Amino acid sequence: MAIQAPLAKQEKAHPLRPVTAEEITAFNRDGAVLIKQVLEPRWVEMLAEGLEYANDHPDGMSAGVSMPLRIDQFPAASSPKLQEFMDHSPIAEIVGTVLAAPVYFYMDQMFYKPAGMIAPSAWHQDTCYYNVEGDQLIRAWVCADPAPRDVSLEILRGSHKWNITYRPPVGRDPAGDGPRQSRPPHPPPRRSLRPLRDNNPSYPPFF
Numbered sequence: 001m002a003i004q005a006p007l008a009k010q011e012k013a014h015p016l017r018p019v020t021a022e023e024i025t026a027f028n029r030d031g032a033v034l035i036k037q038v039l040e041p042r043w044v045e046m047l048a049e050g051l052e053y054a055n056d057h058p059d060g061m062s063a064g065v066s067m068p069l070r071i072d073q074f075p076a077a078s079s080p081k082l083q084e085f086m087d088h089s090p091i092a093e094i095v096g097t098v099l100a101a102p103v104y105f106y107m108d109q110m111f112y113k114p115a116g117m118i119a120p121s122a123w124h125q126d127t128c129y130y131n132v133e134g135d136q137l138i139r140a141w142v143c144a145d146p147a148p149r150d151v152s153l154e155i156l157r158g159s160h161k162w163n164i165t166y167r168p169p170v171g172r173d174p175a176g177d178g179p180r181q182s183r184p185p186h187p188p189p190r191r192s193l194r195p196l197r198d199n200n201p202s203y204p205p206f207f
């Protein structure tokens with residue numbers, strides 16, 4: 001059994017394998033890429049522990065507490081394991097390799113979905129929530145549990161090149177969104193295996 005020395009404050013672990021040129025090409029072409037087998041199990045365990053802690057300690061940035069979809073903003077600020085994950089896991093290196101640029105942290109967010117009922121998030125873009133613009137913006141979506149395709153993150157491949165910003169589902173003043181369109185022109189298909197929160201008025205959208 002190997003014993004790992006604790007990492008110094010800013011020291012980061014490396015991914016299990018390098019990000020490939022094909023993965024970088026796919027990211028630039030599609031706007032997203034699924035990168036598998038890059039995290040040692042200890043990071044996934046740390047992430048899971050950190051998420052459970054955050055879920056057990058709602059703060060002023062928690063929305064949807066006790067709902068099937070719980071969203072926290074900046075959960076690492078109050079969850080030590082999540083902070084450790086952010087400080088030391090290989091995620092920043094992976095992101096920087098994909099972007100081929102230095103990485104600056106913008107925000108962390110938790111989407112907590114209890115077992116049994118997987119409530120989907122509403123279709124949205126992230127950029128309309130941020131006070132930044134540009135192309136070198138990336139979300140590292142890291143899952144602590146196995147995520148079968150039917151309940152995993154869905155991306156509209158290539159939509160990053162549409163040059164359209166849609167109004168967010170909630171949380172911003174629509175009047176302030178100017179000419180932004182309110183709905184994607186072609187509503188993306190929803191997979192039937194998911195219980196659709198959009199069709200169930202008891203689950204209001206959080207964002």
Ligand SMILES: O=C(O)CCC(=O)C(=O)O
Binds near residue numbers: 111120121
């Ligand atoms: O995991 C989800 O349900 C949504 C994730 C998301 O919207 C995001 O990471 O920006």
